[in-house]
Structure formats: structure tokens, C-alpha cells
Amino acid sequence: MPGDRRRIKGPEKSQAPILYAPPDQVLEEYTREYVPTRDPQRQRPVYVKVGYLSQATGSAYFESGATKIVASVSGPRQAEGGEPPIGLEGRLVCHFRRAPFSAPGPRRSPSGGREEKELSLALQEALVPAVQLQRYPRALLEVSVLVLEDGGSTLAAGITAASLALADASIEMFDLVAACGLALPPGADPAWLLDPVFYEEQQAVVGLTVAFMPVSNQVSGLLGSGEGQAADRWAEGVRLGTEGCQRLYPTMQRWSLHTAAPTPPPQTPTEKADP
Amino acid sequence: MMFVKLVVNVRRCSCYPESFRQQRIGTQEDLRVDGRGCEDYRCAEVETDVVSNTSGSARVKLGHTDILVGVKAEMGTPKWERPDEGYLEFFVDCSANATPEFEGRGGDDLGTEIANTLYRIFNNKGSIDLTSLCISPREHCWILYVDVLLLECGGNLFDAISIAVKAALFNTSIPKVRVLEDEEGSKDIELSDDPYDCIRLNVENVPCIITLSKIGYRHVVDATLQEEACSLASLLVSVTSKGVLTCLRKVGKGSLDPESIFEMMETGKRVGKVLHASLQTILQKEENLGPKRQKVGFLG
Numbered sequence: 001m002p003g004d005r006r007r008i009k010g011p012e013k014s015q016a017p018i019l020y021a022p023p024d025q026v027l028e029e030y031t032r033e034y035v036p037t038r039d040p041q042r043q044r045p046v047y048v049k050v051g052y053l054s055q056a057t058g059s060a061y062f063e064s065g066a067t068k069i070v071a072s073v074s075g076p077r078q079a080e081g082g083e084p085p086i087g088l089e090g091r092l093v094c095h096f097r098r099a100p101f102s103a104p105g106p107r108r109s110p111s112g113g114r115e116e117k118e119l120s121l122a123l124q125e126a127l128v129p130a131v132q133l134q135r136y137p138r139a140l141l142e143v144s145v146l147v148l149e150d151g152g153s154t155l156a157a158g159i160t161a162a163s164l165a166l167a168d169a170s171i172e173m174f175d176l177v178a179a180c181g182l183a184l185p186p187g188a189d190p191a192w193l194l195d196p197v198f199y200e201e202q203q204a205v206v207g208l209t210v211a212f213m214p215v216s217n218q219v220s221g222l223l224g225s226g227e228g229q230a231a232d233r234w235a236e237g238v239r240l241g242t243e244g245c246q247r248l249y250p251t252m253q254r255w256s257l258h259t260a261a262p263t264p265p266p267q268t269p270t271e272k273a274d275p
Numbered sequence: 276m277m278f279v280k281l282v283v284n285v286r287r288c289s290c291y292p293e294s295f296r297q298q299r300i301g302t303q304e305d306l307r308v309d310g311r312g313c314e315d316y317r318c319a320e321v322e323t324d325v326v327s328n329t330s331g332s333a334r335v336k337l338g339h340t341d342i343l344v345g346v347k348a349e350m351g352t353p354k355w356e357r358p359d360e361g362y363l364e365f366f367v368d369c370s371a372n373a374t375p376e377f378e379g380r381g382g383d384d385l386g387t388e389i390a391n392t393l394y395r396i397f398n399n400k401g402s403i404d405l406t407s408l409c410i411s412p413r414e415h416c417w418i419l420y421v422d423v424l425l426l427e428c429g430g431n432l433f434d435a436i437s438i439a440v441k442a443a444l445f446n447t448s449i450p451k452v453r454v455l456e457d458e459e460g461s462k463d464i465e466l467s468d469d470p471y472d473c474i475r476l477n478v479e480n481v482p483c484i485i486t487l488s489k490i491g492y493r494h495v496v497d498a499t500l501q502e503e504a505c506s507l508a509s510l511l512v513s514v515t516s517k518g519v520l521t522c523l524r525k526v527g528k529g530s531l532d533p534e535s536i537f538e539m540m541e542t543g544k545r546v547g548k549v550l551h552a553s554l555q556t557i558l559q560k561e562e563n564l565g566p567k568r569q570k571v572g573f574l575g
Contacts (some may be wrong), residue, residue, distance in 0.1 A: 015355070045452030118391040129508075129530035205399075208523065218530035222510070225395045228482075231540040238523075242533055 015106070024232060026192065029104040033065050033151060034199040036100075043180075043195045043244060046251060051168045058169025062161035065197060066151025071161035073169040076139035088148040090136030094124040095144040096158055103150040104198070119155055126159045126211035126221025132172040141171065152197040153181030155193035155209045160252065167256045175213035176252050177220055182208040182237050184226065192237045194244045208234075210241030214249045295400075299443065307495060307502070314546055316497045321557055322571055323446040331447025334573075335439035338499060339429025342436050344443040345422050348450075348465075353409065353416040361408020361416035365393040366423065367436070373425040382425075389423070389436060392484070396437070396513040396522045401480050402503065403444070411454045419447065430499040433511055437484035438554060444481060445558050448473035482513035482521050483550055485543040489531060495538050496546050509538045514547025516555065 021027065033044075044065035053059035056072035063069070079091060096119040100108045123145060131141070143166065146157040159179035167176060183196035183204035192208075193200055201207060206226030213220050219242065224234070305312045317338040326332040329345040336342075353360060367389040369382025374384070397403060408417040421443065423436055455463045488498040488506035495502060497542045498509075507529025513522040520540065525531060531539075561568065 053502045114387075114391060114394070117387055118395075121388060121391075123529070123573065125525060128528040185344060211532060216530075217532065219533055219536060220530040222523055222525040222531075222536070224524070225513075225522040227399045228401050228480075228515050228517070228521045231516075231520055231537075232542060233518050234523055235537045238533060238536055 006216045018079070023188055027104070028036045030202070031199045032104075033197040038193075040191045040193050041244075043241070043247065044197075046248070048164065048255040050077075050164055050250065056165075056169075058165045058167070058171070060164035060168060062164065064151070064153065064157050064195070066149055067154055067157045068147070068149040068151070069154070069157045069161040070146045070148060071143065071158065071165040072189055073141065073143050073162075073165045073171065075141040076136045077136055079140040088137040089133040090139040090141060092124060092131055092133060092141045092143065094120050094127065094162070095142070096120040096123045096147075096155070097145065098147040098150065098154070108200055109120055119158070120154060122209070122221060122223045123159055123162060126177060127162055127166065128187070129218065129220040130163060130173050130175050130177045130213055131166060132174060135172045141166075150198060152199075152201045153195050153209075155223070156181040156195075156211070159209075159211045160248065164256060168259060175215045175218075176249065176256070177211050177213055178245035178248045178252060179209060179211040179221065180241045180248065181225075182210065182241050184208075184229070184233075184237070192240050194240055207238075208237050208241065210238055210245065212242045212245035214246050305493075309499065311497075313493055313495045316546075316550065317499075319435075321438065321442050321554070321561075323442050323558065323561060325570065325572060330449060331443050331445070333439050333442035333446055335435050337429070337431060337435040337438070337441065337497070339427055339515055340431060340435045341425075341427035341429075342432075342439040344436070345424075345426040346447045347420045347422070347442045348417050348447065349420060350410070350415055350420040353413060356500060357405070359409050359410060360405035361410075361418060362405060363397055363403070363419045363421055365390040365421050367393075367425070368423065369425050377425075385432075389432065392433065392511070392522070392524065393421070393423075393436070393440065395524075396482050396484065399521055401515070402521065403481055404477055407476070407536040408449075410452055410464065414462070415454075415464065417449055419444075428500070430485055430501075430503050431497045433484045433486050434497060437482070437513070438550075438551040441478055441481045441554065442558060444476050445478045445562075447476055449476075474482065479555075480515050480517075482515045483547060483554070484511055484513050484522075485547045485550070486511050486526070487539040487543055489529070489535065489539075494535070494542065497544070510536060510543070512540060512543035512547070514543055514551070515559045516548065516551035518544045518548045520544065537559075 047063040049061040051059055052061055053072050056074055057071040060071045064160050096116055098108055100110045117269035143162050149152050156179035159177055163177040166173060181196055183193045183200050184190055185193060185203060186205050206229060208224030211221030302329045320336040321332045325334045326345050330348040331346040334343045365388040369377040369386045410416055421440055451467045451474055455465055477561045485496060486509050487494045487496055488502060488509040490506050508527040508531050511524040511526050512520050514520055
């Protein structure tokens, strides 16, 4: 008997198979890169490539462990429409997007939603203090960050990549912005974990991202929340984050320089070899 | 008619006599344009149960900032990742009455930003007991729609909104329901006949937001619009009544020195504790007046 071809054979709403897994079972794709005992201060090796998109004014590819980010800058160009600019400062518009397939588990909706709006704002607030917007009167600068693969600490990696892309676009800046993610694991008297992987981030009771400008010693971005912690513990996290950014900074600087004047940069233990 | 207007006034215990402090000039010297010290809140008026069609409501006036919050409880299905919990939904409406800049879609970005911050401070197990909002796991739960209305903007929106949200949640009463199961396993939900048979939420651990605006080398709490204009960067912390911090966020286009962040967190903790204590006493006092309380409303 011929079936009704117009009818879609399947349930109206589908769910990811992980929903039906026993509660204590953790799939391997979630625990990628996860090491139960690790040095709380370890940072994953990073790979940076600056200026590899042909159509953007500036761009950067940033890889930190399994986290893979593409950042690009377009502009400065004349701001069109919208509200007339207040004062003579240029505007920095940031977009933080995640690929629908970036994270393990169910597919994300490509339209993003609440989280992406919040992270776009966090990205903008972390970058604005570093950019000399008064040098670009009535201009519009657009920064767009795309997460290809989420291996944890994506906002931090996004900020780092975006500041490299801004530098590649020759935008005048006070300093490069380095950022670090932190997570506080559950349990009694835990210690902050620097640069958490995806699984550590999922398990964490507190997540924090610190964006830091090492030369001027200024924190340009701060976003964190979770279970209540004493002020001292938060302070400890911020301090650890700024130290992490200090360590990341030389790598960023060298890769920016390398793109401007190509000479093979020396390899350091914190960097991955060119794949 | 008896009018009850409740006033929360958080003032720091100052080690200086008032007259001495008034002689000092500028924020640096712990004196602000309106005569407050750096850690002083403006006078806040809090009134609960102001709108009749809600499960709970509150109105907070903090200087020229005027906030109205309504909570509506509706039944829905729990989220799949949290099958035995209800949840909260926030919406912040920046009406054009507040400032002309909100005309059209002008207030949307600010509204989303505030709503996202509220989601963030409530996104932990400690703030509010969400399991009490569950009716039957995986099937039914209460969803609390928290709608925030900005009636007037006079600076320090975040703090005023968080106070109003806490007061409205304190005031919220959700009808009691029972789940009846018959022999065939089908479930029925029965609503209690008594309209006063309600569950109340425990808001003891609901945090309040304290915004610390950096002006010069000092930071101030509860900045007015003028002070906000002078400040390049602020730190937003959410503090519970026990003095623990649940959220930390830098706001604005400036940057902050790490040392000043640590100082600001300490101030936030100190101010937050005092604020919570005053708010709790006031809410309790109003509650104890019972149904015979006369409402002040919007013209009071």
C-alpha cells in the first residue's frame, strides 16, 4: 500500500540521544581533553595564525586545545543610518557567534539567542578599553567572533582572538587584550582551575572570565557567576586570571609581529607546532 | 485611609561627625554632589502587592529611579535538563516614559542586558529553591514570569531592579496544587479551594546587585545619572544576605585596576549586607501588617 508521501515519518520533536543515556554515564565527546588530576595553573598550548582571511581588514585564527575560534574585523567605515553618533568617538560593534555544531550534545539553534547576546556584549566591553576609538570619529568598527569548536573557555579565547584581529587590521590600540577562563570545581575547599576544558566548565560551580591588558595592568573585562563565594575567593580567581593573561601575552605579541614582518618565530613550550 | 510608606535607608556608620564630613569636597573626600558619602544609598521606598492581577508585585523608588515588578505564576513543563525544578523567566521593558532614548527599539539592548544579568544571578542552586516550584517531575512545574517595568530612570537601574525583584518574589504567593493519580495511572491536578492556601518562596538567599562606579580614584555606590556619566567603568557584584558574592561583572567602556577591583568587592560585600538587613526588616514589617494594610499606590 502506498504511504502518504507528504507525511513526515518521525516524531514531531526530536531529542538528542544523550537524553536517554543513564544519568551516571558520561559520553566520551564530553570529556575530551579532561584529565581528573591536573595542575590548576596549566594552560593548554595555543596556536595562533593572524591575517588569514582575505576579505577582512584583519583576522585571526586562535586554537587553544580543542577550542577553535575565528575572529575578523571589518572597517573602520562610515557609520550609516541608526542614531547619530554622540560625540566624535567611533563605535565598536561586536558579534559573538557559535557554530550550530560547536559543542557536544544537541545542536544549537543558529540564531543564537540570549547567551550569544550576552557574550557579544561581554566581548565588546572587554575590547573597548583597549581600542583608541577617538581616533576613528564617526566610524564603525565591526568585530565578529565565530566559535568553530567549543573545548571550554570560549569567551576568553574569543576576546584574545578578537584583539589579535584588531591588531592585524592596524586599528590603533592601547594594548592587546589577553583573556583567561577560570572554573571552580565542586567539592569542599576547591582551587580555581585555569583555562578549563569543556567538561570542567560543565561541572564547575563558578565560571569566570578575566580580560586583561598586561602593559597597562588594567582589567578590561570581567564576567563571572555561580554559587556564592567569599570575596577573597573571587579575588583569588581574578589574580590567577591576570597571571594567566601575562603568560599568554608574549605569544600573542610575537605572532602579531611575525605577521607584520615575517620571520620564523622561535617555538616555546606553550605553543603548538604548525599543523 | 491609613497610608503606610516604608522607607529603607542604608547609611554607613561613619566614624566622622556629619559636619566634619560635609566640609570635605568631592568624591575623593567622601562627599558627593547630593551630600552623600561614597558608600551611602539614596532613600529607597519599597511597597509590595501594588498590582492586583499578579501573583506578587513590588514597586521600588530609589531617588528618581522608579521600578515596577510583577510576578505571574503559570503552569508549564520543566526543562529537560532540570526535570524536577521549576524556573524563572525575566523580561525587562524599557518604556519610552522612562527616558526619550527608549523610544522605538532604543531600550531593547538595555532591557536584554538587564534581563541577562538577572538570569545570571539567579542561575545557581543557592538563590532560590526551584524544586519547590515543581509539581510533578518531568510533567508540570510553575514558571515564574518576572516582568520588570522601568517607569523612570534616575541612575543605578541594576540595584533598584534587583531590590524590586527580591521584594516581588517575597510577595509572591503561588496557589497550592495536588497531583491525584487514579488506578489507570492518569494524573489529575487539583487546585485548592481556599484562595489563601498558598506557597510562599524563601527569598533569604536571593542576592541583590550592588553597582560600584569608579570615579577618579574612588568608587561610589548608588550613582545618580550625573555620576554615572562621570564614571568610565563600574563593577557589578551580586551579594547575598550572608555577604557572599554570586556574580561579578565589569560594566562600561573603561578598565579597572586589579587592586581596585578587590577593594570594590569588599565594599560591595559590606554595603550589600546592610542593604539586605534593611530590606528584610522592611518586608517583614509590611507583611506583618496583614490584609488591613492600606496601599499607597502610585500617587502616594
